[in-house]
């Protein structure tokens with residue numbers, strides 16, 4: 021479980037007005053797809069950075085625990101918004117190997133994990149291809165593959181499907197659902213696509229530095245109004261219309 | 267019904283004049299393309315050879331080359347380098363020669379006044395030395411991949427921060443080159459016809475590239491930290507010494523000996 025306890029955060033300590041998060045408290049649970057939504061610039065990526073420990077909260081406490089299997093050496097991985105800046109290898113194989121090499125694993129173990137992760141994303145026969153030759157979507161797949169290869173307790177996906185085509189998105193969600201069912205990796209997905217809301221089990225809505233809503237998707241469906249800038253998926257609106265007709 | 271205004275229906279009369287953007291395409295894009303090749307070219311792969319011997323040999327040759335005053339010794343070095351060069355395929359030979367000769371030419375242009383006024387044979391050796399040193403670096407990076415060269419630096423206890431800077435800089439050159447290229451293309455697309463201010467825009471392009479590089483380096487470092495990078499390169503895949511390394515050591519020793527014999531004459 022990831023627990024935010026009255027966490028505040030601001031980038032610039034000298035400016036009182038620059039608070040991105042104001043005493044927010046919420047939690048994410050393992051074994052479900054946790055969604056985090058909010059409009060542009062409301063601090064979603066900031067929360068992701070707080071979870072993986074790249075930023076420290078100005079105030080409050082973040083607790084990360086793992087109910088299912090204790091792996092104290094590696095808690096949370098993150099997939100950044102921009103795939104270009106997080107590829108560190110020159111070839112696909114190199115990039116997947118980077119994190120594993122930092123674990124001091126033997127080369128057999130490393131190769132094993134590389135192959136496993138690569139086959140999830142159909143990269144098996146492409147391990148020697150230089151990353152500069154990949155398309156935007158392939159780069160994003162590679163970023164996801166290289167974090168999943170590390171097998172962390174939690175993965176935060178920061179808009180993971182922004183460069184993927186609709187079919188690749190379906191594939192992505194299949195992989196996510198498998199991870200959730202196996203309960204090996206906790207999943208937090210930051211998304212800007214209304215249709216992704218259907219895939220979430222729990223949802224957290226961020227608005228103006230505060231938590232507007234944090235509960236299951238079924239309850240989210242019953243909400244009468246949403247903050248400005250966030251909308252229900254089109255399908256839900258139709259459903260509501262049909263219900264009203266009856 | 268919707269009626270279109272007249273000016274929409276008129277036939278296009280504007281014919282864009284040809285503009286010479288030779289300067290931009292040749293200068294910046296050319297440099298970027300060259301830098302890209304430094305890192306991303308096809309590697310010639312040799313089985314069962316580690317880069318330890320080759321890296322040491324290159325360092326020995328570079329040092330000796332820089333210290334040498336005799337053309338006889340430089341000839342010996344060029345013999346070795348040309349043998350190594352001739353094993354490569356045509357494309358790589360062309361690429362290596364092109365870059366080395368281009369940079370040598372530039373450096374000799376800088377030296378030209380000195381040659382003109384104080385022309386003696388030692389100054390004439392400088393362009394030759396430049397050429398040989400560039401060629402040997404080029405050969406090293408062609409024969410071995412970047413990772414294994416980093417590993418050698420590590421073996422000889424070069425401080426990690428230096429290895430890190432070396433490593434990331436070369437990573438970035440490629441990404442930054444791409445950024446600069448994109449900005450330049452968008453500039454070219456937007457300036458149809460004659461545009462006298464195009465070369466003025468270069469300053470802006472470099473400014474944007476610089477800002478981007480800062481952001482990119484921050485983000486890449488964060489991404490590396492997220493994947494458990496602790497700042498040490500202790501886990502590069504280890505290389506075992508092979509007989510080729512010993513042959514390389516031997517060649518190095520022979521060249522040291524040649525250096526002392528030939529320089530004393």
Ligand SMILES: Nc1ncnc2c1ncn2[C@@H]1O[C@H](COP(=O)(O)OP(=O)(O)OP(=O)(O)O)[C@@H](O)[C@H]1O
Pocket residue numbers: 031032040058059060061062063064065066067101
């Ligand atoms: N390094 C930084 N220094 C100062 N301010 C920052 C920094 N990074 C982000 N901000 C500010 O923090 C706010 C939240 O940024 P964040 O990146 O978390 O938004 P986001 O919800 O991820 O937006 P998006 O949907 O566009 O990705 C923004 O208003 C931004 O201006």
Ligand SMILES: [Mg+2]
Pocket residue numbers: 064065066101178
């Ligand atoms: Mg963001």
